[in-house]
Amino acid sequence: MTAETKRLPTADVHALIRSALERSNVSTGNAGSVANALLAAELTGQSGHGLRRVASYSAQAARGKVDGHAHPHLEPKKPGAALVDAANGFAYPALDLALDWLPQAARSQGIAIAGITRSHHCGVAGVIVEAMAEQGLIGLLFANTPAAMAPWGASKAILGTNPIAFAVPVPGSDPITIDISLSKVARGKVMAARQQKQPIPEGWALDSKGQPTTDPEAAINGTMAPMGDAKGTVLALMVELLSAGLTGAHYSFEQSSFLNADGPPPGSGQTLIAIDPAAFGAHALPRFAVMADMIAQMDGARVPGHRRQTLKREYQSSGIVVDVNLIADIEAIGR
């Protein structure tokens, strides 16, 4: 089945998302923040974190698993550290507060950190760190997600696929943006295979006994293979400790799903760090450009993040390619 597609201007995509959320018991301010983030995900070509999340987000708000009227609150704890309570609402309004506070703190202190607790799905991690790079700062993000991976040697999922994202500004060019999850492949690929009743390639996942499996059902009930074997699992543990241990958020194994409307709020965590390269001297920005140029000139290599910036400009000028049926489904939400 090939999906029928059309182009929609960015403003229309934003309005579509915002309205569906507003019809699902989300305040205008929170709905606008979520729409900004899902639109940004579409602009990077990551529809799985964009329009395809609207139905799930709306259902969670309508059922009260996510508080659509939450008022997130940022409390500066030290000149370079703040704690943000997302108040069991969507992550994005809390991320907005963190991204508002971090730049000035990083410029005055050299480095600043904001931890978010009682949070939810943070979407495309690269978008968040790019927002810092666009202000001339190095951005780092660590986020935890519901349990999907086991510590190395064990078979029970207690760690999330836990994205790490990083961006640096590059003078006269797009930022270098790195955005990886710590599983070998995205869990969404296993869920898609289950829906289509197709086997998954060996190496993607393990069953509940820790044995390799090609059965997507066994994989969903088991664990995702970490990227880089044992090294990926310890990085996932690092992200747990930084994003949840430090902030007071739930660890992955304490979280409910980001996808369905069942259960209590997930209460996940995110930690953002902003570093001011100017604090270290005028050399830093030009040196970031040296590295970007070095990679851009190599046969076969590409500068991480540049492909998505190209797509973003194309979508902003010509409209976003959307699935016609998905748009109809979103228009029907809450009516």
Added chain:
Amino acid sequence: MTAETKRLPTADVHALIRSALERSNVSTGNAGSVANALLAAELTGQSGHGLRRVASYSAQAARGKVDGHAHPHLEPKKPGAALVDAANGFAYPALDLALDWLPQAARSQGIAIAGITRSHHCGVAGVIVEAMAEQGLIGLLFANTPAAMAPWGASKAILGTNPIAFAVPVPGSDPITIDISLSKVARGKVMAARQQKQPIPEGWALDSKGQPTTDPEAAINGTMAPMGDAKGTVLALMVELLSAGLTGAHYSFEQSSFLNADGPPPGSGQTLIAIDPAAFGAHALPRFAVMADMIAQMDGARVPGHRRQTLKREYQSSGIVVDVNLIADIEAIGR
């Protein structure tokens, strides 16, 4: 050939290293700092970063590739950021300055960063972050190393194997310590295979054309495989930007070897970040213990860093197991 071993008290190991360096044109202060670090490496069981480095370090100091009389200098740039010039000496005296400065800065600001430039081999990365955890802080380290990996899709080595290390304090227990390099296996294993004229397993390394190879000679002239494929290469790029781009140090592809005495100083970089968990509230430390306990209770899993702490205590009370021939070689240095 099985090496003949004996036990040496830690003080004797320290004196052995310090004396060899002092006979190789290294100042007493710098030799003591290096000896502390190499002793700490031996205590974690990582002899490859311990006694086995003494001959190489001594030769580099004797030839002037490393300035054994360097006076590293720390300049606070912002309340939470400092730049350390290792002055083309050993890394350890510069790391000592960073580790002296970071705790108070992190406690007053919530987070602090120290970048080191004109540096050298930083040894066991886990030891450095553990020093922060032992003071109640979260420690993070990013370090670059001479080029050994290619960006994904390319075949020329421009990225180091670039360690990332992380530690958190755990009340009533040893810290959780994570210490990984970003190649699939350590480059030292390929060098050992070359010395023994043995093939290496497929998957470890690529030849200079980017093709998989089992020939250690082709591997040394080619590139190391990254851990986690493309994801490992972008993490290595992140480490380059944080440890060298930010600090003004040489990128991996601009560095001379850490091992031989040829060429100019490597001029590598390290960046350390310290976070005060207390800034976020009293919850953080007990939550770190919750995660450590969770993993400790799982069949087959182990808490990263705990095994080395056990070994350290055993070596501290009973002496370090050393290779008798290696000790004789070190005693002969500079005589």
